[in-house]
Amino acid sequence: MSNGSATGATFHLGELHGSLSDPVLSSMTLLNEITGRFPDAVSFAAGRPYEEFYDPLQIHDHLERFRKYLEVERGLGSEEVRTALFQYGHTKGLLTDLLVRHLAADEGVHADPDSVVVTTGCQEAMILLLRALRTGSADVILAPAPTYVGFLGAARLMDMPVLPVAEGSGGIDVEDLVVQIGRARERGLNPRACYVVPDFANPSGLSMSLADRRLLLDVAEREGILLIEDNPYSLFNADGRRLPSLKSLDTTRRVVYVGSFAKTAFPGARVGYLVADQRVSGTGPGEGPLLADQLAKLKSMLTLNTSTISQAVIGGKLLETDCSMTRATEREAEVYRRNLAAVLAGLDTHFPVPEDGSRPRATWNIPGGGMFAVITLPFEADAAMLEYSASEFGVLWTPMRYFYPEGGGTHQIRLSFSVLTPERIDEGLARLAALVRDRTARP
Numbered sequence: 001m002s003n004g005s006a007t008g009a010t011f012h013l014g015e016l017h018g019s020l021s022d023p024v025l026s027s028m029t030l031l032n033e034i035t036g037r038f039p040d041a042v043s044f045a046a047g048r049p050y051e052e053f054y055d056p057l058q059i060h061d062h063l064e065r066f067r068k069y070l071e072v073e074r075g076l077g078s079e080e081v082r083t084a085l086f087q088y089g090h091t092k093g094l095l096t097d098l099l100v101r102h103l104a105a106d107e108g109v110h111a112d113p114d115s116v117v118v119t120t121g122c123q124e125a126m127i128l129l130l131r132a133l134r135t136g137s138a139d140v141i142l143a144p145a146p147t148y149v150g151f152l153g154a155a156r157l158m159d160m161p162v163l164p165v166a167e168g169s170g171g172i173d174v175e176d177l178v179v180q181i182g183r184a185r186e187r188g189l190n191p192r193a194c195y196v197v198p199d200f201a202n203p204s205g206l207s208m209s210l211a212d213r214r215l216l217l218d219v220a221e222r223e224g225i226l227l228i229e230d231n232p233y234s235l236f237n238a239d240g241r242r243l244p245s246l247k248s249l250d251t252t253r254r255v256v257y258v259g260s261f262a263k264t265a266f267p268g269a270r271v272g273y274l275v276a277d278q279r280v281s282g283t284g285p286g287e288g289p290l291l292a293d294q295l296a297k298l299k300s301m302l303t304l305n306t307s308t309i310s311q312a313v314i315g316g317k318l319l320e321t322d323c324s325m326t327r328a329t330e331r332e333a334e335v336y337r338r339n340l341a342a343v344l345a346g347l348d349t350h351f352p353v354p355e356d357g358s359r360p361r362a363t364w365n366i367p368g369g370g371m372f373a374v375i376t377l378p379f380e381a382d383a384a385m386l387e388y389s390a391s392e393f394g395v396l397w398t399p400m401r402y403f404y405p406e407g408g409g410t411h412q413i414r415l416s417f418s419v420l421t422p423e424r425i426d427e428g429l430a431r432l433a434a435l436v437r438d439r440t441a442r443p
Contacts, residue, residue: 019156027149027402030383034390042428043396044415047202047371049263050335051419062316063309069319085312089305091296093118095315099259099273101323106235108248109257115277115292117299118306122230122260122272123150127302128295129228129256129274130158133192141228142180143195144172146403148202148230151195162405165194169365171208172196174215181223193226193256198246199234200370203403203414207368210243217246220254226278230258235329236336237369253278256291261314263371264325264332269310335418336371342422343373343415343429350433361436371418374400375432379439381413393438395431 019025031045070076070084084094093099096113103109119125133139141155145164155162163184166176177194184191196216198208208216220227229246247257260272276291283289299305321327344366351362364375379385381399390396398416400409417425 022156024149024152024156024402031398034386035396038390038394038396041390041394041396042420042424042431044417044428045396045398046419047416048419049267050332053331054266059313062313062320065316065319066312069315085308089308091300091305092116092292093273093306094308094311095273098315098318098323102318102325103275105322105324106326107245109245109275111275112277115275115290117274117276117292117296118311119272119274119299120303120306121262121270122232122258123154124299124303125258125272125274126151126154127158128298130155130160131298132295134158134160138188138190139192140184140189141193141195142177142191143405144201145405146203146400146409147195147405148197149402151230152403152405164405167204167206169206170212171198171201171206172216174212174219178219178223181225191225193228194220195228195230197230199231199243200236200367200372202233203372203398203400204374205365205367205370205372207243213243213246213249217249217254221252227255228258229255232260232263233370235264235326236333236371238337238340239368247275264329265314265317269314271306271310271314336369338422339417339420339425340367340369342425343417346426346429350429361440371416373415373417374412375415376412377436378411380410382410389435393431393435395428395435397432
């Protein structure tokens with residue numbers, strides 16, 4: 001830091017945490033900035049939930065429903081209700097009982113309320129877990145490549161290295177996970193956990209089979225690691241059939257479950273949660289406290305408690321459908337099914353297989369649900385190409401390279417289709433096809 005100048009104190013980037021020069025942390029601001037500069041472009045970039053069903057008046061209804069719940073079901077008096085809503089709240093949250101009902105109704109998970117911690121979005125849940133698991137420089141986390149950029153960013157902030165695991169057509173390659181754990185230990189590293197999104201992962205859109213879910217749990221038990229299950233998209237399957245979550249299959253408490261209402265309710269509330277039912281020994285006589293209790297200690301020093309007003313709004317929404325978010329999101333789920341079908345049909349139309357047997361100009365995966373699909377292009381798709389795509393062809397997408405912890409995805413892009421109409425999807429894919437023709441045209 002300089003000693004001062006006419007413009008005041010200044011910092012050199014090297015004097016600040018190394019994460020600030022990491023491209024992962026710049027990816028969100030890049031997309032927001034370029035979206036703002038090209039408002040008329042068709043945007044496949046942002047992974048936001050569909051918002052046409054939002055009504056600001058519903059917020060008041062949710063608050064009132066939750067207030068009545070506190071009075072009638074919880075038996076609180078008017079002064080206690082006032083304190084619960086307006087004062088600092090319990091660190092673990094106001095919603096633990098309702099979240100247990102939600103998990104039982106939608107996920108088949110039977111959790112103890114004491115094992116639940118309400119967090120300020122799922123990002124805080126990730127920060128708490130990574131902070132608790134990092135005890136020294138040898139500790140590492142494993143994750144499929146590609147993986148959610150928010151988790152990569154959280155790990156970078158916590159100085160927790162992320163070791164990539166191969167991803168196949170069915171999500172994380174469990175056999176490669178075993179290989180990477182072994183290699184890490186040979187290098188003197190200490191693998192603590194594996195982060196995984198089993199259903200319609202962001203960014204790949206891929207899902208694990210039931211057999212692979214069971215195999216992953218077996219590997220976690222045998223290798224002595226935790227599984228961090230992030231589950232934002234499982235309700236949005238294209239065929240109406242759902243596979244069980246890892247946590248619902250977990251019989252040995254190997255899974256820490258991370259949930260969020262950003263996609264199933266609305267992201268503005270910033271309400272997430274985690275279920276950490278593992279026991280922590282070495283704290284005194286007896287069985288030992290839950291990992292959730294230890295994470296709550298960390299939370300008390302980070303955000304103290306999640307906004308009680310936000311929790312009340314989400315609580316009211318849960319109560320509206322007897323704590324079933326499957327019921328609460330029926331209309332949105334149908335939109336995502338419709339849009340996924342429109343994306344796949346539009347890709348077939350605008351990127352037909354060449355009749356002369358030459359290589360296709362683009363290839364893509366076929367997700368079974370969720371909000372994302374991945375396209376592989378015959379040229380590099382970086383920030384400069386995104387700028388060119390936006391300015392010359394009016395279409396936005398996300399470069400996949402941001403989702404790889406050690407490099408990769410250079411020719412891939414992620415398409416998010418959650419907020420578009422079928423007509424805009426078709427128009428956007430036509431613009432993308434024009435970009436590809438432009439970049440592959442022979443001189």
